[in-house]
Structure formats: C-alpha cells, structure tokens
Amino acid sequence: MIPELGMFALILGLLLAMAQAFFGLVGAWREDPAWMSVARPAVAGQFVFVATGFACLVHSFVVNDFSVLYVANNSNTELPLFYRVAAVWGAHEGSLLLWVTILAIWSLAVAAFSRGLPPRFASRVLGVLGLVSTGFLLFTLWTSNPFKRLIPAAADGASLNPILQDFALSIHPPMLYTGYVGFSVAFAFAVAAMLEGRLDQAWAKWTRPWTICAWIFQTIGITLGSWWAYYELGWGGWWFWDPVENASFMPWLIGTALIHSLSVTEKRGIFKSWTLLLAIFAFSLSLIGTFLVRSGVLVSVHSFATDPKRGLFILAGLLVTIGGSLGLYAWRAPKLYVPGGFELFSREFFILVNNVLLVSVAGLVLWGTLAPLFYELLGIGKISVGPPVFNLMFLVPMLPMMVFLAIGMHSAWRRGKLSVAAKPIWWLLAAGLVIALAVQRWIYGSVHLVSMVGLAFGIWIMFSSLLEPLQRWRKGQRMTAAVAGMAIAHFGVGMFAIGVSTVNTYKIEKDAAMKPGAVFSIAGYDFKFVSAHDVAGPNYEAVQALVTVTHDGKLVATLKPQKRHFAVQQTDNSHAAIAVNAGRDLFVAMGDPLGDGAWSMRIQYKPLVRYVWLGALVMAIGGAVAASDKRYRVKAPVTTAEAIAPPPKPDPAPGVA
Amino acid sequence: MSRGVGAELARRAAAVIAGVFLIVASSQGLDDHGQLENPALQARYEHITQQLRCLVCQNETIADSDAELAAELRDEVRQMLIAGKSDAAIYRFMRARYGEFVLYDPPLDARTIFIWGAPFALLLIGGIVIYRVLRVRSRMPLDDEQEAGPK
Amino acid sequence: MWKWKFVLPIVAFLALIVLFAFGLNPKRDLHYLPSPLIGKPAPQFALSDVLDPNRIVSNGALKGHVYVFNVWATWCGACREEHETLLAISRQNVVPILGLDWNDQRDRAQQWLQQLGNPYQGVGFDDKGRVAINWGVYGAPETYLIDRQGRILYKHIAPMTMNVWNKQFLPRIAAARRGGA
Numbered sequence A: 001m002i003p004e005l006g007m008f009a010l011i012l013g014l015l016l017a018m019a020q021a022f023f024g025l026v027g028a029w030r031e032d033p034a035w036m037s038v039a040r041p042a043v044a045g046q047f048v049f050v051a052t053g054f055a056c057l058v059h060s061f062v063v064n065d066f067s068v069l070y071v072a073n074n075s076n077t078e079l080p081l082f083y084r085v086a087a088v089w090g091a092h093e094g095s096l097l098l099w100v101t102i103l104a105i106w107s108l109a110v111a112a113f114s115r116g117l118p119p120r121f122a123s124r125v126l127g128v129l130g131l132v133s134t135g136f137l138l139f140t141l142w143t144s145n146p147f148k149r150l151i152p153a154a155a156d157g158a159s160l161n162p163i164l165q166d167f168a169l170s171i172h173p174p175m176l177y178t179g180y181v182g183f184s185v186a187f188a189f190a191v192a193a194m195l196e197g198r199l200d201q202a203w204a205k206w207t208r209p210w211t212i213c214a215w216i217f218q219t220i221g222i223t224l225g226s227w228w229a230y231y232e233l234g235w236g237g238w239w240f241w242d243p244v245e246n247a248s249f250m251p252w253l254i255g256t257a258l259i260h261s262l263s264v265t266e267k268r269g270i271f272k273s274w275t276l277l278l279a280i281f282a283f284s285l286s287l288i289g290t291f292l293v294r295s296g297v298l299v300s301v302h303s304f305a306t307d308p309k310r311g312l313f314i315l316a317g318l319l320v321t322i323g324g325s326l327g328l329y330a331w332r333a334p335k336l337y338v339p340g341g342f343e344l345f346s347r348e349f350f351i352l353v354n355n356v357l358l359v360s361v362a363g364l365v366l367w368g369t370l371a372p373l374f375y376e377l378l379g380i381g382k383i384s385v386g387p388p389v390f391n392l393m394f395l396v397p398m399l400p401m402m403v404f405l406a407i408g409m410h411s412a413w414r415r416g417k418l419s420v421a422a423k424p425i426w427w428l429l430a431a432g433l434v435i436a437l438a439v440q441r442w443i444y445g446s447v448h449l450v451s452m453v454g455l456a457f458g459i460w461i462m463f464s465s466l467l468e469p470l471q472r473w474r475k476g477q478r479m480t481a482a483v484a485g486m487a488i489a490h491f492g493v494g495m496f497a498i499g500v501s502t503v504n505t506y507k508i509e510k511d512a513a514m515k516p517g518a519v520f521s522i523a524g525y526d527f528k529f530v531s532a533h534d535v536a537g538p539n540y541e542a543v544q545a546l547v548t549v550t551h552d553g554k555l556v557a558t559l560k561p562q563k564r565h566f567a568v569q570q571t572d573n574s575h576a577a578i579a580v581n582a583g584r585d586l587f588v589a590m591g592d593p594l595g596d597g598a599w600s601m602r603i604q605y606k607p608l609v610r611y612v613w614l615g616a617l618v619m620a621i622g623g624a625v626a627a628s629d630k631r632y633r634v635k636a637p638v639t640t641a642e643a644i645a646p647p648p649k650p651d652p653a654p655g656v657a
Numbered sequence B: 001m002s003r004g005v006g007a008e009l010a011r012r013a014a015a016v017i018a019g020v021f022l023i024v025a026s027s028q029g030l031d032d033h034g035q036l037e038n039p040a041l042q043a044r045y046e047h048i049t050q051q052l053r054c055l056v057c058q059n060e061t062i063a064d065s066d067a068e069l070a071a072e073l074r075d076e077v078r079q080m081l082i083a084g085k086s087d088a089a090i091y092r093f094m095r096a097r098y099g100e101f102v103l104y105d106p107p108l109d110a111r112t113i114f115i116w117g118a119p120f121a122l123l124l125i126g127g128i129v130i131y132r133v134l135r136v137r138s139r140m141p142l143d144d145e146q147e148a149g150p151k
Numbered sequence C: 001m002w003k004w005k006f007v008l009p010i011v012a013f014l015a016l017i018v019l020f021a022f023g024l025n026p027k028r029d030l031h032y033l034p035s036p037l038i039g040k041p042a043p044q045f046a047l048s049d050v051l052d053p054n055r056i057v058s059n060g061a062l063k064g065h066v067y068v069f070n071v072w073a074t075w076c077g078a079c080r081e082e083h084e085t086l087l088a089i090s091r092q093n094v095v096p097i098l099g100l101d102w103n104d105q106r107d108r109a110q111q112w113l114q115q116l117g118n119p120y121q122g123v124g125f126d127d128k129g130r131v132a133i134n135w136g137v138y139g140a141p142e143t144y145l146i147d148r149q150g151r152i153l154y155k156h157i158a159p160m161t162m163n164v165w166n167k168q169f170l171p172r173i174a175a176a177r178r179g180g181a
Helices: A002-030 A033-062 A069-074 A081-089 A092-113 A119-143 A167-196 A201-232 A243-268 A272-295 A308-336 A347-378 A387-408 A425-443 A449-474 A481-506 A610-627 A640-644 B007-018 B039-051 B068-082 B087-098 B118-137 C008-024 C077-092 C106-116 C130-134 C162-180
Strands: A508-514 A519-522 A525-536 A541-551 A554-559 A562-566 A571-575 A577-580 A584-595 A598-607 C046-048 C056-058 C067-072 C097-102 C122-126 C142-146 C152-157
Touching: A002 A033, A002 A092, A002 A119, A002 A167, A033 A069, A033 A081, A033 A092, A033 A119, A069 A092, A081 A092, A081 A167, A092 A119, A092 A167, A119 A167, A119 A308, A167 A201, A167 A243, A167 A272, A167 A308, A201 A243, A201 A272, A201 A610, A243 A272, A243 A347, A272 A308, A272 A347, A272 C008, A308 C008, A347 A387, A347 B118, A347 C008, A387 A425, A387 A449, A387 A481, A387 B118, A425 A449, A449 A481, A481 A598, A481 A610, A508 A519, A519 A598, A525 A584, A525 A598, A541 A584, A541 A598, A554 A577, A554 A584, A562 A584, A571 A584, B039 B068, B039 B087, B068 B087, B068 C130, C046 C122, C056 C122, C067 C077, C077 C097, C077 C106, C077 C162, C097 C130, C106 C122, C122 C130, C142 C162, C152 C162
Parallel strands: C067 C097, C097 C122
Antiparallel strands: A508 A598, A519 A525, A525 A541, A541 A554, A541 A562, A562 A571, A577 A584, A584 A598, C046 C056, C067 C142, C142 C152
16 A cells, blocks of 8 residues: 555656646746746645655565565565665665655755745746656656565565665765755756846856755765775775766766856856856766666666666656757857956966866766777777776876866966965975875885875875965954865865875785685785684674784784675675774775685775775865855845846955855 | 576576666675785786776676686686786787777777877867967956955 | 857767667667687687596587587576577587587586487586687677688577577578588
8 A cells, every 4th residue: 555655646746846847937938926936836745745755665665565576676574674774775766766855855945945036037947857857757657666566475575785785885875866966956057047048146156055065965975985885895996987986976077167167157257158068067967877877888887777668768868858958058058158357377267277177087987988888889899998098087187187276276366366375385385295205205115106296286285275274364364164165175185186196006905815823914914814703694694704913013903804695695795894094994805715714815905095085075074164155145136137137246255266 | 597606697697687786796706826926926917807807797807806707817817927928918818819898908009099098188178278268368358346456 | 149169068969869879779789799709710629528528529620510619508597598499400400519518517517418408519518617718708608600611700699599590600601611612
C-alpha cells in the first residue's frame, strides 16, 4: 500500500510541477498576476508530494518491504538501519528520486526567498525550475520507477554493495546532488533573465548566493567521494579521472568560474553574456554528467545499470533543456553587451584570466572524457585516455592560474594597480620557492621541478591570501564577510596545491607478501605484521590483521586492516587501516590470503594527502563565509523598474570579489 | 554456475546482466609474488602496471585490478622485466595483442596529437581571447567617477 | 546585432548530441575491442590437451588448413550458451575447430566436454593464460578464423550463433579457400 501511495504522490508531484511550469512561464508571458501567483503554491505542493514519495521509499527500506523490486535488489534484513536508509540512493532509481527531492527542496527555497524579486521575474524562475522538475519526474516515473512491485515478494533482499556501506559514501550522493541540482537555480535565473530580455547588476546579486551555496555542496560532495575512494576502494588513490569523477568535476570548475564572473557582473555590470553562458554551462554539465553516468556510453568504474530507454530519455532532455537555453542565448545574448573599461592587471582582468583557465580545464576534461567515444565514432580505433593525459590537461592551465590567483587577490577594480597589502607579494613568492626547495631537499630527500613549483605556488597563495586580512587587522579596518570568505577560500586553494604536489610526487605504494612476524619498511617506517584473527561485523565476517608501525624503534601506530566477507553478496571487501598525522598518512590494506598464514598487503606512505581534502573543505568554508555577506541579505528592489536600473551605490568594500 | 578460477569474471558478467549498480573495485589486485629483487626493476614494474589498462574490468589499471587476466598480465610484465626487456618493448608487446586501448598513456602520434596537444592549444586560444577582450576593454571609459574621490 | 560567437555554444552542443547519439546506438558494443592481430600470423602454441594430458595440441599441425579457434572456459556462462552452436558447426564438418580452455580447471573442463559433447578437434589447456595473452584474448568466448597461411582473418567476441556463423564465417571460409588454392 505504501509504495503505491509513494507512486501516487510522485504523480501528483509531477502534475503540480507541470502547473508550476505552466503558470510560472505563461503567467509571466501574459503578465497575469493571478496566473503568476499560482507558481509559488504549486512549488510548495510539489515539494510536499515529492517528499512524501521519497518518504514512502525510505519507509519501504526501513520495514524491509521486499515486495518492492528496488528494495529487494538493494537491501537486506541484515543491513544496519543507517545503511538501509542510505541504500535508498544506492542505485539508479532511488538516487534519481533523491535528485528530484533535492530539486523540490531547492525550488521551495527559491519560492520562499524570492519574494523580494520582481514578481514577473520570480514567476519565470519558478516556471523554469518547474520545467526541470517535470522532466526529471517524468524520467523517474516512466523509465525508473522505484516503486515497481516484485511478485512474489523476495524472502530477503540482495543487499547493498558492501563498498557502499560506508558513512562518507552514504552522505556523498545527497551532498553532490545538492550541488548538481543547485546549479539549476542559477540556470533558472539565467533563462528567466533571457526571457525578460534584460539582465542587470541586481540579477547578479540575486544569483550569486544561490550559486555559491550550490558550489559549497558540490565541493563537499566531491571531497567526500574522493576521500571515500581513498580509504574504501583499497587502492589508496584519491582521484582516478574516471568518467563519473569527471562528470562531477566539470560543473564544479564551471561553477567556480561562474562565482567569479558573477562578481564582475554584480560590481561592474559587464561580462553579462559570458556570465549567462557559464550559468547555462554549469547546469548543462551537471545534466551531461548524469547522461554519461547513467546511459552507459562510456566505460566507468562506477556505473549505473544501463538501459537504452533511459539514455534516450536523458538525451531528449538534454536537447530540450540545453539546446533550448543555448538557442535562447544565441538570440538574446548579443543585446546584452555593456561597454565598461578596465586596465591590464585590474580585478576584471584577473577574473577574466581565471575564467578562461577554469573553462579551459573543464573543456579539456570534457574532451579527455569523450575523446575515446569520438575516436570510435570516426572509426580510427579504440584508445584510452588515462591519468597521464588528464594530469597534463589539469597542470598546463593550473600552473599559470596559481600565479594569477596569488597576485589577482590584491587587484583593484578598473585600474591595474595592486593594493597596498600586496607590497610583499614578490618576497612571498621568493619565500615560497625557498621553503618548497628546502622541504623537498631536506624532508623528502629529492627535488622535482614541477612539483616543487606547485608546492612553492601553493605556499605563495596561502601567504598571499593572508595579506589583506592582516593589513585590515593591523590598521583596525573592518573585516567584511566577502573579504574573509575570499581569503579563506583562496587559502584552501593553496592547501590543496601543497597536498597534491607533495603526495603525487612522494607517495610510496608497495604490495608485499607478508607472514606474521614479517617487517616491511618504507620511508623510514617499519610495518610489522603481528598477527591475524577473525572478527565479526554486523553483516560480515572479517579477518583482521594487527600491524604495528615503528619509526626509529618507536611505536607510532597500531593498524587493524580487515578483509571482510559479506555472505549475502558473496563478496570480499578490503577495509584499509590508516594512521594519520599532520605530515602523512600510513595506509595498510589487506589483499588475499596466500596460504600458510601469509597475506598480501598493500602498504602506503602518503605525505600531506590530507591537505587535498582539507584544502577543498577550507574552500567550501570560504564560500560559506562569502555567501553570508551582508549585501546579499539586503532586500532586493521590488519593482521591475527599479530592478532594471538599480541606483548606483557606493561600494562599502573596494577590492572585494 | 561454478565458482572456478575465473569466478570473478563470471560474477561481473552476471552483475552486468542482472543490472545491478556496479562498482567493480570490490578489492584490489594485490601482488602475491612479493617484490622483485632488483629495486630498479620493481620501480619499473610498478610504473608499467600503472600505465596498462585492464581489459576485462570497467576502468582500472592492471596494477589495481583483481581480475584474473590482470594478474596474468602483471606476471607477464614481471617475466619480461626479469628477461631484460625494455619498457618500450613491453608496451609494444601489449599493444600488439590488445591494441592501443591497453595503453592509458597513449604514445604521441598523428592521431593522439589532438589529445596531447589540446592543453597547449587551449592555452593559446585562451591567451588570444584574453588579449582581444583586454584590447577592446582597455580602450573603453573606466566609468569610475563615483569612486574616484576618497579611495 | 548578430554575432557568430553567440551561436557557437549551440553548434558545439549539437555536435555533442551527435556524439552522444552515436554512443547510444544499440548496435554499439561498449566493450568490443578490435583485435590488432587481424591479418597477422596467428600465434603458435603447443599445449597439453584437456582430455588427454599426454597429448599435445598445437595449431602448427593445421598449417595449410582453414580452421576455427575458440576460446572458452567452464566459468563462462556465455560459453555454455554457445556450446550447442559449436556442436552444430562441428557436425557440418566444414573446418576443424581448435579449442582453448582458458584459466580453467582440468577436471571441470573434462566433465564439461563429456557431458555436453565435444565439438573440438583438440582443446589446449591454458590454465596460466599465457597462450590467451598471445592471442589478445580478453573475454571468453572468443572465436577466431585462421586461413591457410596461418593468418587471423576474423575475430568474433561474443557467443557464437548460427547467424554469425552463416554471415561472418562461412563466406570468409569460402573466400579463403578460393584465394589460398
């Protein structure tokens, strides 16, 4: 009964989404206040019904209703309650429902916080969101119904893939989807602006906090996924350039560019058509990512079960959404050009460089991901594009990017003059180089040019981002959230750079065959395999090894990696044990038993690997601080007339991005 | 279905057919041979196996895959290294049998230039775009009257 | 004011759609790898026979003959699926079929052949996978066609069916016989 209720709720949600789209868009077109006023309640209703549908699926999982096919495929009575809930989004159908639910939540938020916007514009935004919801609800109900019954019901379920039974991975999809879907808000703002035929600085001010919020969630989502891959897959790698990772990385890159470009549009009213294009791209790449992951056109480590019908449906959706918005763009964007000058090395110039480089990386990642498909289409053979290529694609634009970032933080609007705080900038570069050289030479024992430069730039960026806050603190000036947010986020970029350059160069990854009592040494750490014994988990049996790690004869860590056997799925899963400190990770994972008490062990030394994720989290925190800036809470002009020509306001904080 | 030596392959195939959410990397392809005696050879071994794509798996290197074929290919690499073959010879050996698909690090040639050259091409295009935008914008008025004063 | 650069995004996007549509083509096999060995001499092998460990199975003995080389294993579900077809083909007596039992266990393979019937002239027992690597095998079942000069003419990567046999193999066999005569 409950699953049918859920299904029914989704159908009602679909109808309301259609009403939301129709009355929002057509009402705005007819300028009919009565019609437009339907959009908001429709959003609320759509949210209630979609959330009810989602709750019904959660309920089916919680009560182990194996008469629902999706539950039978992805859950099991032995699965702990937490993972039964997480299993809701463990496969295609449920994760799609999660996507739709998150979209409903964003729509609700937009409906709630858009009362200060001109009514016609708000109505269009909600209408566009309604269209997107309609598409995804149709997709869910038509091709991927999670409530499909299994008759007769299964006695027990097939359970969730063991490697998905993990805390970080359980919250990774909701975070990531909140990011992906959040870009639909910027997209809706962009399409609404194009329908209005005008776009002003106030538009950028309304759009920017929504974009930053989506970007924060996506940053956290990607970080969680990377962290999970590191400790759970048992390889000790944190990024594989797999299509599914690239699918999340591309919108993130565009989103990052968008946040910066929006600040120029907000401040100067220029770069309008470019900002619009980025807003369309960010969401388009989210949709394209969905297509790549769920259609089975590419070979990926993590792929959903594929079905040609689903692929075709998404392709049609892409054509309507992206094709439609880009068509509108080709029509309306040429009229948006606003003259407005700036000099070389002005804030606008640096953000232009930032945008060009970020979009280049996104384009390159897209090309690298699709090149095998393209070569196959041309019939010139099947090739593989692997990490060596992607690393080059990332590095070539990113090295100059870091230089422009370190300097650009101190640029002024319009004029190519750096702020007073930037005085020591070249000394800091020198300091970064010396520190990087010394660290590589004395701590890690060898100097590698490219990674040394990366490390030096990372240190330089961290120093540089501290300059402005320090200056303000010394002079007793006010610290705005925007300045603090920018400094924090850029500090995070530096941390990330330090982590990546160091771990990729000095990591040590060894596989060893070890018997109890055996010692294996890497990077001055002696890993001793003491013993192995059986332990039992909630839904698995495991062999747990005891590995002690000593450094110069002193015990630094006791590690207990496990090799788990999940009886329901008949699969083994290696659970790594990791000792963490500020300077490095020590990683041990168990492979297969080799007989005679011996085990194959993967032993790794990962210097500064934590800074990769910490850096990303610091970026996210910076984003949150920046989004909390007062100017975004100022009530927006209410009438359209005001919105078109906002009164020029003196800028409270010059030099703020 | 018997769970024989290649049961892993069968399990994957079955999983694909059954249409289950599939993450293949359930455990890693660890070596059970121990280290090569010569550390230089071991380093080359580790590098080469990271550059070769496992053919039966979804998207993994032969170093990371736990598939039977990956283990055999690792062993093949090991034997060839011990026999004194060069890295290039090993890549040639693999390419002759499985095609370019097996190489994660495709060699630079007339076809792959569009992949290897892309970052540089884009950097160049980006530079031109920046130059052109800047040329136009730097001639426009800065319209900064309102902030010209105290700042 | 119409400018070409504003049309560029949608043009690029439509190109992308074409690429995606190609990717979705139901005839496209995502995991199919064209073999670089087509037209090249078939790798030589000499392995012990699955059924009779003392007998040596070698493709050298078939030099001058057109023959079929089929890679299978007992752990491979699709191999079970194509077995009937292979038996039917062997009854046609057009060309000899040489088998390769890949990464398998001998007792299981023997049981398989005894219970299901044996379409092969001989089955090499390749439990280490060495011969399979030389042939570029990556997923059983795979079926190769070799001409009189010992060159690989064709490779089929999927269960053999009568349709494939009639459409892909028989014409090539006929052509190879005419050409090599």
